[in-house]
């Protein structure tokens with residue numbers, strides 16, 4: 157595992173260095189080769205040099221590394237997260253990381269949210285009409301190709317089946333956004349026929365969010381476009397008990413290259429206070445170990461992190477009175493004793 | 495008040511006739527002139543004649559009526575709600591009902607959700623590229639004109655100020671859907687300067703949904719585009735205690751014509767059982783009375799409906815063991831005694 161580590165901005169610069177020793181410890185215990193480099197991409201570099209995603213990075217990264225670990229991007233000095241968009245959306249689109257998997261871990265079970273990561277309103281197609289210096293018409297296009305939706309849906313259905321899931325829900329809005337909705341429905345229904353183990357259902361995004369908030373327990377697998385997946389996974393994080401807990405993996409099934417990234421942002425309000433929660437980043441490391449076929453260390457890490465999260469050294473956002481460092485001390489001690 | 499009543503489909507055909515006597519009673523008590531006609535638009539007519547929104551209806555309606563009361567549209571026999579889209583989106587767009595107000599009534603206070611109702615992804619712009627009979631590219635465009643966003647934002651800010659609200663939040667996604675996000679932010683910031691009584695804030699839609707689910711209490715006024723408003727108002731309904739409670743008004747500020755409509759759908763699963771909740775439709779009638787300047791009967795109706803909802807004759811969805819009719823009996827008795 158050769159990892160490009162991008163702490164990024166805000167609490168990303170705290171949780172990533174804090175969490176990495178857990179990966180190093182696990183790799184030593186299990187005899188797994190590990191190397192990583194830390195890249196300084198983020199707000200400071202953008203403000204100093206104007207560069208977000210360096211030229212040629214998208215070509216170089218997969219030659220040198222197997223995966224990226226990204227902390228968080230976002231800085232109050234940069235409107236609309238311009239640098240974050242360039243880096244994050246640039247990596248997702250440039251490296252074809254079209255499957256974004258965000259597990260929502262609840263007492264009632266796990267919901268595997270799969271989000272298409274490169275198309276729809278995230279395709280970057282659109283523009284504005286300007287007159288006398290001000291925008292008079294603003295257009296953003298949701299564009300999907302059948303090929304991309306097919307690849308995405310097929311991969312997700314296969315993963316869900318292989319993981320023993322039984323139900324899968326397509327989230328769409330065909331009654332108001334009809335071209336997109338119909339393409340997704342058509343592909344979903346066709347691909348499902350090859351997976352008799354899975355029972356499919358379809359919901360309008362508004363009704364789905366309503367049901368998710370009221371009672372998430374019936375859901376197992378969820379497939380959504382980029383924008384709906386973005387919203388749904390944040391609601392999932394709220395149901396989990398906080399953004400501090402939610403992890404995600406963005407994967408290209410063909411190249412196997414992947415980017416792991418907590419769902420939370422850079423949280424400028426708590427950055428620098430030493431209380432950021434490394435839980436989501438640790439869960440990203442577990443997803444990374446899973447991705448490279450190391451299920452045993454991944455499960456051990458999850459067990460220890462969950463145990464630590466129930467203790468007094470947990471960070472304040474999840475009810476403890478610990479700090480980033482105290483929480484990590486507990487995690488590393490638990491890893492050591494297992 | 496001359497009302498076109500469209501019960502529509504499913505439980506719409508139950509809650510609308512059930513709720514109307516409350517309006518009749520109030521108009522008698524308060525000496526308000528009222529007349530209405532019932533129109534049979536909906537799934538049955540669509541299936542029998544192929545007509546959803548009759549030709550010329552958009553021109554005729556405002557000549558004959560002051561407002562529309564719509565129950566619900568949606569029928570399992572019609573994919574993607576094609577007739578509902580024609581009727582509902584046709585009326586919203588055709589009558590320029592560009593302000594959709596959906597109050598979220600919580601113990602911690604009321605959140606006034608204002609949703610732009612005619613543009614963005616609801617503009618109906620887009621298409622599909624077909625090859626050998628199957629769609630290969632699907633496009634839906636989010637299109638906003640500055641003039642429409644300005645009119646919407648200005649009207650909402652004025653309403654919020656006049657209603658004594660102090661805080662207003664713009665929900666957007668400028669970091670991933672930049673043209674739209676920037677236009678909305680620009681208009682919001684400019685228009686806000688004319689309302690020193692209001693404190694503005696801006697949130698990404700994913701973060702907003704997260705915060706809304708975690709703790710809705712800080713929010714007072716919320717402004718959103720059509721798609722985000724659709725999702726947000728369903729989450730609001732979940733927080734209120736169910737879709738059976740959420741009402742909405744779609745208004746054209748220039749003509750004053752309005753359409754009142756519960757947030758819930760036609761609920762085919764419970765249609766015909768006599769247990770549909772008329773609460774949201776009654777709250778639509780209260781919004782209608784407000785709209786025509788009859789604050790006293792509106793408040794009386796709200797008081798009686800809320801009292802009835804706490805009693806045993808409330809419908810099962812809100813914890814009672816009543817029926818549509820039993821609940822209405824209680825409401826009408828309470829109206830009679832006040």
Ligand SMILES: CC(C)[C@H](C(=O)O)[C@@H](O)C(=O)O
Nearest residue numbers: 240241244386419669670700
């Ligand atoms: C930062 C932003 C562009 C991003 C997204 O919308 O995908 C974030 O919200 C996420 O969920 O990873």
Ligand SMILES: CC(C)[C@H](C(=O)O)[C@@H](O)C(=O)O
Nearest residue numbers: 331332362575578579582724
């Ligand atoms: C029926 C559908 C087109 C509609 C919408 O999306 O506006 C509904 O969900 C609503 O919220 O009124």
